Amino acid sequence: MRVLVVLGTRPEVIKLAPVIEALRPVAQTVVCATGQHREMLAQALDFFGIEPDVTLDTMSPGRSLNVLASRLLMEMDGVLERVRPDWVVVQGDTTTAYCAGLAAFHRGVAVAHVEAGLRTGDLANPFPEEANRRLLAQIVSRHFAPTQRARECLVREGIDDARIVVTGNTVVDAIMQARHAWEQLPPSLARAGWRGTETPHILVTCHRRENFGATLDGICKVLCDLCARYAGHRWVFPVHLNPAVREPVLRELGAVPNLTLMEPVDYASSLYLISKSVLVLSDSGGIQEEAPTFGVPVVVMRSHTERREGVDAGFATLAGQTPERIEAAVSAWLDDPQRRAALRDRANPYGDGRAAQRIVASLVSEAVEVPGD
Incomplete structure (x- = not known):
């Protein structure tokens, strides 16, 4: 065959x-x-x-x-x-x-x-x-x-x-196949000077077409507000190569002191960052499936998700695309450490x-x- x-x-x-x-x-x-x-x-x-x-x-x-x-x-x-x-x-x-x-x-x-x-x-x-x-x-x-x-x-x-x-x-298969890559600091992050252990961090990703334009401007604004509100957290944002994402993100978020803008990371680094995060804020489909393996909650910056299993199992919040709803969803997770801790031993629904x-x-x-x- x-x-x-x-x-x-x-x-x-x-x-x-x-x-x-x-x-x-x-x-x-x-x-x-x-x-x-x-x-x-x-x-x-x-x-x-x-x-x-x-x-x-x-x-x-x-x-x-x-x-x-x-x-x-x-x-x-x-x-x-x-x-x-x-x-x-x-x-x-x-x-x-x-x-x-x-x-x-x-x-x-x-x-x-x-x-x-x-x-x-x-x-x-x-x-x-x-x-x-x-x-x-x-x-x-x-x-x-x-x-x-x-x-x-x-x-x-x-x-x-x-x-x-x-x-x-199969994303769960891939994570298991790549276990060696996320259990210790990947070389690419080490070369970039990443330490990641001093303060709790939140991973941010954004690349969907439906979030381009004015919606992305609103996401940038709410990220500024959240970084100020949770100044004790390090916010980490690998910025997609698409100019529709890259240009507004670099322009609006480049000066935020506790927000690290990074070049797109390799798969090992992505898994490592997810595994060490207290929360992920994303419009990615794959991350909605990956984060439950590590017991990490996800705030989904989309109006719809084709991955309702994560929402139903308590791993994800479908926040929508407005700044107000995104901020409320992030705060609900960050202000409730017991809710986050409850995910650590829960089975991945995917x-x-x-x-x-x-x-x-x-x-x-x-x-x-x-x-x-």
């Missing part, structure tokens, strides 16, 4: 690395990197020791989503012609995932979707990810749902339950670290262990 695994962004590498590792002993595995996020993609590939068999160059600064999608479809068609896989494996909700799946569908190749079934119910939030994953669901042969909730979303949309396999989320094994078992037609059994 020949399997083509397609990835284009750092989160895709992180969540597909355990799948690639589990696939290689049992199938001819070809890895295609599309270069959707070139710099951060290379960083993650290097961390997991993945050398792509095929490398594409589909993205450049300022390129629109339509241009990116057209380039991906054209380039993936050539890759499919050369590789001739039995399966194409994609992950999540990126333009890479959708276009690779569509290109495979056009050529009659079976598509397996890792992390299928996540939904917010709002096509504009997140944009374009919600549309990507809904459209992808219509052409997928095997849906690997991370949770029962995700499976139920797919069933409600008319997806045949026989084509859905609940696996857990998985047990065996998702990749279940995915590969399904692809090679073996019996699949049900999570929780």
Whole structure:
């Protein structure tokens, strides 16, 4: 069996690395990197020791989503012609995932979707990810749902339950695979002079399109206020490379004394920062899944989340995008250390670290262990 695994962004590498590792002993595995996020993609590939068999160059600064999608479809068609896989494996909700799946569908190749079934119910939030994953669901042969909730979303949309396999989320597998990297200070943070032990710190990340513009201006304002209110905490903000994020953040927050603005960090550093935080403030999807492994709460700066499991399990607060609601949610966590401490021994609702094994078992037609059994 020949399997083509397609990835284009750092989160895709992180969540597909355990799948690639589990696939290689049992199938001819070809890895295609599309270069959707070139710099951060290379960083993650290097961390997991993945050398792509095929490398594409589909993205450049300022390129629109339509241009990116057209380039991906054209380039993936050539890759499919050369590789001739039995399966194409994609992950999540990126333009890479959708276009690779569509290109495979056009050529009659079976598509397996890792992390299928996540939904917010709002096509504009997140944009374009919600549309990507809904459209992808219509052409997928095997849906690997991370949770029962995700499976139920797919069933409600008319997806045949026989084509859905609940696996857990491979991000938990990746964290376990990378345990050595976050149990001690990563070299990249050490080189940057990071100590991180003197005062409690809060990790901040922001990159979603729906938070660009005036919304991001409001986030910057509330961060200024929170840094002043909680002056005894160190606030750490790795700033995304996208100019729509980078320019306003550097302009508005560069002079805040207890806020450290950093270049984007590698995966080991990201896990280390999460594990040592008292709170994470983010619009990231992956961090909502990663933080529960460390018992760290998350304030989600979005109006919707496709990861309700973390909210329902008490790990996350869906704060919305207004400064007032964000400030209230952050204060509720920081002012209640007992509430934070209660999370430390709570199970991660996103998985047990065996998702990749279940995915590969399904692809090679073996019996699949049900999570929780």
